[in-house]
Amino acid sequence: MDRREFIQALCLATAGICVSGSVIQAGNDKRFITEARFYEKLSDNSIRCLICPRQCIVSPGGRGFCRVRENDDGKYFSLVYGRVCTYHIDPIEKKPLFHFLPGTTAFSIATAGCNLGCKFCQNWEISQQRPEDIDAVNLPPKKVAGVAEKYKCPTIAYTYNEPTIFFEFMVDCALEGKKKKIRSVMISAGYINKQPLLQLIKALDAIKIDLKGFRDDFYSQICLGSLKPVLDTIVTIKEHGRWLEIVNLVIPTLNDDPKDIEKMCKWIIDNVGDDVPIHFTRFYPTYKLKNLPVTPVASVEKARDIALSKGIKFAYVGNVPIGHPGESTYCPSCHKRIIDRWGYSIRSIRLKDGKCEYCGEPIPGIWS
Ligand code: SF4
Incomplete structure (x- = not known):
C-alpha cells in the first residue's frame, strides 16, 4: 500500500466502515464497465441514451453529459458499475426521509458523475468528475448488500451524487438488498425518463426528490x-x-x-x-x-x-x-408532536401501528 492508498484507507476507517478489498486509484479500469440498459443505436455507430431527458446522442468514443456513459463502437456502457467513490453509514433523517423507518441507518453510496450541473452542488467534487479522475473502491452489488447487512443497516441509500446516472448498478444493488430484506431508497433530482423510472420504482422502497x-x-x-x-x-x-x-x-x-x-x-x-x-x-x-x-x-x-x-x-x-x-412531526389532526427530532436523532416516537398515539389519526409513511 503506497502513501496515497494508506491515507484513503485511513479516511475510510474513520468513516467507521471496513470493507475488504483495496482502494482503486484514479484511472481507467475495465472492471466497472457494464452495458447500459436504456439506449438506442443510431446510424454511424452513434447511440441515443434513454436514461434521462437529455437523451444525449453520443458518437463512438464519446461520453454523455453525465461523464459516466461511453459509446464503444456502437455499444453503450456505464463506467461506474460498482465503482463507489463515497460511502458512509448515515441516519435516514440525513437524507432527509422523515416518514421512513425513523431512527434507523442507511448504508449510503455514490459514484462520480451527474446529469445536471447545479451551481450550488454540495458534492461537486464527485458529481462533476469523470470516474477515472477520482479514487474509488470496488463494491459490486452483492458486496454493497453484504456491507449493509454486516453493519445492520435496514436500508441502502443511493445518494450524494445523482443516482440515476448509475442506474444499472443501483437496480442490481436494490435487488441484492431485497434478498437480504434490506430496503433501498434513492435520493435524486428526479431528472429521469419514464421507462427507467418505472423499473426503478419496482426495485426501490422510497424516493426523495429535490x-x-x-x-x-x-x-x-x-x-x-x-x-x-x-x-x-x-x-x-x-x-x-x-x-x-x-x-x-x-x-x-x-x-x-x-x-x-x-x-x-x-x-x-x-x-x-x-x-x-x-x-x-x-x-x-x-x-x-x-x-x-x-x-x-x-x-x-x-x-x-x-x-x-x-x-x-x-x-x-x-x-x-x-x-x-x-x-419534528406533528399530527395533522390533534397537532401533538408525534416524532420528536433533535438534529438527526429521535427523542421519541408517539406512533402505534402507523397511527397517532394520542388521537388515532393514520400518519402516512413506512414505519416498520
Ligand atoms: S444519463 Fe447521462 S448520457 Fe444518458 S441522457 Fe442523461 S446525461 Fe446523457
Missing part, C-alpha cells in the same frame, strides 16, 4: 436542466405508490420568492396530495454560488408556514440550528 425550484428559468440557468421532467417524475412515483418525500433547497434571491413557493405547494397538493412531506432546507454558499449569503432561518420558516397554510400536512425545515421545532 424539487429545486418552481421556475423553468431557474432550472435552465442554475441547474442546466428543466422543470417539467422533474414534475412528471414526482407524479409517476406517487401514481405507482412508492413512498415519496420532496426537498426544496431555498436559495436567497434565486428561488425564495414566496409566490413561487406558494405555487409549488399548490401544485404538490393538486398533483400528489397534501400528505407528501416537503422539506425546506437552508443553502450554504458553495461551488459556483459562493457570492450568495447563507439562507436565513426565517426564510425556511416562512416557506414552511406557506406550505402549512396552503394545506400541506407535513412541512419541515432543514439545515437549521439543532432542536428547531420545525424538524
